[in-house]
Amino acid sequence: VHHAAAVGKGKGVLNDNKSINTDSYSGGYYLRDITKPMYSQNGGAIETYTAKNKMVSPGTLLTDSDNTWVDPAAVDAHVYAGKVYDYYYTKLGRNSFDDEGGTLKSTVHYRENYGNAGWTGTQMVYGDGDGSDKYAYLSGALDVVGHEITHGVTERTADLVYEGQSGALNESWSDVFGNLIENKSDPEWLCGEDIITPNIPGDALRSMSDPNKYGDPDHMRDYVDTTEDHGGVHTNSGIPNKAFYNFVTTSGVTRDNAAKVWYRALSQYLTSNSKFIDARNATIQAATDLFGEDSKEVTAVTNAWSNVGVG
Numbered sequence: 001v002h003h004a005a006a007v008g009k010g011k012g013v014l015n016d017n018k019s020i021n022t023d024s025y026s027g028g029y030y031l032r033d034i035t036k037p038m039y040s041q042n043g044g045a046i047e048t049y050t051a052k053n054k055m056v057s058p059g060t061l062l063t064d065s066d067n068t069w070v071d072p073a074a075v076d077a078h079v080y081a082g083k084v085y086d087y088y089y090t091k092l093g094r095n096s097f098d099d100e101g102g103t104l105k106s107t108v109h110y111r112e113n114y115g116n117a118g119w120t121g122t123q124m125v126y127g128d129g130d131g132s133d134k135y136a137y138l139s140g141a142l143d144v145v146g147h148e149i150t151h152g153v154t155e156r157t158a159d160l161v162y163e164g165q166s167g168a169l170n171e172s173w174s175d176v177f178g179n180l181i182e183n184k185s186d187p188e189w190l191c192g193e194d195i196i197t198p199n200i201p202g203d204a205l206r207s208m209s210d211p212n213k214y215g216d217p218d219h220m221r222d223y224v225d226t227t228e229d230h231g232g233v234h235t236n237s238g239i240p241n242k243a244f245y246n247f248v249t250t251s252g253v254t255r256d257n258a259a260k261v262w263y264r265a266l267s268q269y270l271t272s273n274s275k276f277i278d279a280r281n282a283t284i285q286a287a288t289d290l291f292g293e294d295s296k297e298v299t300a301v302t303n304a305w306s307n308v309g310v311g
């Protein structure tokens with residue numbers, strides 16, 4: 001018996017039909033995508049597991065007898081991880097979170113009443129929500145999956161300490177790539193809008209275009225000094241998030257070029273204790289490397305950070 005790529009089907013969290021790359025192996029189907037370059041290179045795959053609501057990871061690799069998948073949280077975690085892999089590979093030349101074709105593992109139904117998603121250091125984990133109607137299954141949003149995998153990319157590059165300003169940069173880079181990968185036609189630059197309060201339309205965890213909308217700062221003067229949440233990493237991210245929004249919406253700056261600047265800053269210049277001013281300098285240097293010191297990108301990124309009171 002050998003591994004063979006197959007295409008199954010199933011519904012996602014938003015009850016949408018999806019085709020799913022699976023692995024037909026020894027008579028069954030595994031929720032394993034073996035169609036990516038990393039598979040032929042080094043056996044790297046995209047694998048989706050269930051924790052069965054225990055605090056285990058990765059847990060049990062999901063299988064199915066007829067390649068019709070009925071767990072929407074697993075369907076979306078799997079399909080969206082594939083989209084995130086494709087984005088990093090084709091747009092930024094990065095081969096998986098570790099740039100070595102490392103297998104991308106996701107675990108759904110992690111813990112009980114868990115209104116969180118996260119990167120454990122080696123894989124993604126997704127809760128089912130906190131037991132109230134605040135969340136749908138957390139893997140049901142492409143910007144969330146992109147956010148989590150980008151935590152893995154960050155850890156393998158700048159390794160920004162998850163505390164204070166470096167932690168807010170860590171969070172912001174995940175929000176930035178989550179939204180770049182989601183690439184909605186009306187780029188509302190919201191975070192988690194597809195899985196927050198499924199009964200209430202139009203709300204989100206955070207807004208990059210208007211952080212204040214969800215009580216987050218959009219200027220250095222409003223930086224939140226707190227011991228909560230590792231020094232406010234999910235709120236102070238509003239400042240670099242707004243800087244990126246300023247940059248990517250400057251006329252003449254394309255999403256793909258903005259992505260290249262942000263990725264080069266992360267992978268070449270930022271380090272574990274970088275502060276907001278270092279992120280300003282890193283993105284200006286990255287834009288200079290890529291487009292030249294007199295480029296519109298350098299002007300735009302410089303103004304983008306000044307607008308939020310950094311530099």
Ligand SMILES: CCC(=O)Oc1c(C)cccc1C(=O)O
Nearest residue numbers: 115116117118143144147191192
């Ligand atoms: C946009 C994705 C996101 O913020 O995920 C988290 C949630 C939903 C709760 C707690 C932490 C995180 C995170 O990944 O930072």
Ligand SMILES: [Zn+2]
Nearest residue numbers: 147151171174
């Ligand atoms: Zn995060």
